[in-house]
Amino acid sequence: MKKLRVGLLFGGRSGEHEVSIVSASAIAKAILTNGNAQKYELLPFYIQKDGIWQGVEVSQQVLDSKQPLQTSADSDSLKANLWQFPPQVTEVDIWFPILHGPNGEDGTLQGLLSLMQVPFVGTGVLGSAVGMDKIAMKMAFSQAGLPQVKYMAISRSQVWSNPCVFPKLGDEIEANLGYPCFVKPANLGSSVGISKVRSRQELEVALDNAASYDRRIIVEAGVKAREVECAVLGNDYPQASVVGEITYNSDFYDYETKYTEGKADLFIPAKLSPEITAKVQEMAIQAFQAVDAAGLARVDFFYVEATGEVLINEINTLPGFTSTSMYPQLWAASGVPFAELVDRLIQAALERFQK
Known part of the structure; x- marks a missing residue:
């Protein structure tokens, strides 16, 4: 053959x-x-x-x-x-x-591959673009009824406008979200350009920094929670993996922590009740479908243990496959070793193209 x-x-x-x-x-x-x-x-x-x-x-x-x-x-x-x-x-x-x-992973490459009329692994143009833009992503999650932390969408023009306007923007962020909060460029992955802020001075610096990366910025309320993740595999009938948890000593899960051996600890499976585990898995599939993802995705959540709330954080439609990456490790713990996972992703892409 x-x-x-x-x-x-x-x-x-x-x-x-x-x-x-x-x-x-x-x-x-x-x-x-x-x-x-x-x-x-x-x-x-x-x-x-x-x-x-x-x-x-x-x-x-x-x-x-x-x-x-x-x-x-x-x-x-x-x-x-x-x-x-x-x-x-x-x-x-x-x-x-x-x-x-x-x-x-933002839809640009997926558009090129679609024009080539050759099947490709992963999500198409729409899902990739929505999954990459944190503001569009959160709007899709909201429409699907998925609970999230409070957030505000801000444009670069608001940050770099007349200096007299900026104090009002800071007042709105403090009134709606409070401190600590997270300032993020809307269209960058792996924690690039993200800042955790606790004061007006830090907020101003963080907004200016985020605006240097992207014209769309998102500010999210901080929440005291456990960070758990679930991997999704498939097309029209996606499957959810076991749930994993990330712990770390740094201030937040930044780029260095994410990709440096020993900076973060992964617990797979996470020590969660069966009810919370099932809820995370169900919400992961809902998020996958909400952005029209295909093939693979990793969905990240906040579990607020004090209240029992599960809040969706984000979806990554093209997660890493390094030795420290959660996606392949979650599937390995779910009974799908790395080589088989790669095979299943290729077969899923062929199936989607043929349909």
Whole structure:
């Protein structure tokens, strides 16, 4: 039987470029394991930080080294090579994109892959865009009746407007949300640009910082809660994994804590009552369907133990596949080892494309 040629697409133009390389290395290894190697042929494609695509040979070197290529092209050279796809692109039977953050999981890449008329792993344009934009995501969750923390949506123009206007904005945030609160760019992943603030001075600095990353900003009320996560797998009839919990000593779950070994502890399964576990799993599937996700997603929650409330935090439609990543670990604890998980994701993409 002819092997399916899997185009593993990684790297990309985001702050999570290096994480993407590590995720791709793990997926490549899984594709080349015994059972999968009999069904699939790996064709890696690396997108440099400047957006230039590399062919299979150079891409494999990046996978092996787990280090990004240094880019030094001038503007004229960049323009000439930016959308020159390697010739092996035409050989791909199915794409496995694992680009985290903007230009990778926000619908832009998914639109390109859709135009190629080749199946791809993961959520389509709509779900990716909604899942990436925290404001649109929360609006979708609200429409689905999912409970959340209080939040305010703010634009860059409000932050960088006439200085006389800003005190009023600060007053509104303090009155509606109080302290501590979290200030986040709406369209960045992995805690990039996020600040925890406890005073007006910190709020002003955090809003200015977030505005430098994105024109859309979200401010969320802080909540004293346990942070639990659930993985989802499938298309029209998605399944939820066991529930895991994250604990850490840092002020919040920032980028360094998320991707540094030993900075955070994962408890899988989380020590929760059967009722709370079932509630988290049910809400994870509801969130998955609310944004029209497909294939895979990780859904994050706050469990307020004092009141028994479960509040949805966010959905990640293209979660990490590194050694510290929760998504593959949750499925491993649910009886789906890494190589099988990769296989099921590829098969789910084929099923969705055929329908």
